[in-house]
Amino acid sequence: MKVIEIIHPGGPEVLQLTERPVPRPGPGEVLIQIKAAGVNRPDVVQRQGLYPPPPGAPDIPGLEVAGTITAVGPGVSQWQRGDAVCALVTGGGYAEYCVAVTDLCLPIPKGLDFVQAAAIPETFFTVWHNVFERGQLHRGERFLVHGGAGGIGTTAIQLARALRQAEIYTTCGTSEKCRFCETLGARAAICYRREDFAARIAELTAGRGVDLILDIIGTPYLPRNLRSLAEDGRLVIIAVQGGPKGEINLLPVFLKRLTITGSTLRPRPPEVKAAIARQLHRHVWPLLESGQVRPIIHKVLPLAQAAEAHRLLEEGEVIGKIVLIP
Known part of the structure; x- marks a missing residue:
């Protein structure tokens, strides 16, 4: 699969497109074929070498994705292959496939597409x-x-x-x-x-x-x-x-x-983030589905242009979110 690697700490130019094996979901996890991934400032700080991934997290940047489940790990019953979801992840979003904890996956709100859904989880x-x-x-x-x-x-x-x-x-x-x-x-x-x-x-x-x-x-x-x-x-x-x-x-x-x-969200235990996911689904998903609240998308770029996405974010002229599509 295609992924974006941080070859060494530095400016946007250190984000490089490369190939890696498709990961496999473990117990309580699903594999998502990514249709879109949000770009966030923590990705920039990680690229600069100032925000290392927590233990066990992928070194690939990207904290939120939307896509289709293509495989489920042992013990997973709440999701099936073909389900469309958005997910909060600890890394790995700048790729064609990503593993996510099942409890941190949410159904894509009715009326939203993959790009809009990818801009939701982290923020x-x-x-x-x-x-x-x-x-x-x-x-x-x-x-x-x-x-x-x-x-x-x-x-x-x-x-x-x-x-x-x-x-x-x-x-x-x-x-x-x-x-x-x-x-x-x-x-x-x-x-x-x-x-x-x-x-x-x-x-x-x-x-x-x-x-x-x-x-x-x-x-x-x-x-x-x-x-x-x-x-x-x-x-x-x-x-x-x-x-x-x-x-x-x-x-x-x-x-x-x-x-x-x-607070900082990324290193918190999955059960803490799962509790937040449940509250979002209960209180915020109806607002998204009714159109009262919407993710604001500034620009959509191909995955290969991740460096350009970071440049735009650092220039400070972005309104809302930048989203990458593989």
């Missing part, structure tokens, strides 16, 4: 866990999403609007991205290149601040995030694109009784 699992489980977003709360035009951001805006009727704010790098996020349901989108988001949040909320922040930047944003939070506010950090280390003033944490937490 929707991440948003559900961090916004609704760890972040405990409640109905009508004020919610700030950093990087609103990305895969995580576009998903978080839509789900927060549909499930909690939240008052949503977001930060973006361009006016075009800001306008797009407002069409998705953000009350206001702040261009961080032109405005101090903390000052703007204070203005937009009449000084009250927001109840929850979903952050992908890390320490460069931490002081302003703490200023932007209301009393008893929660900050959930899921990436550190701006760096993991820095100094902050902890007094706002004490004075406003703030909660700071974070």
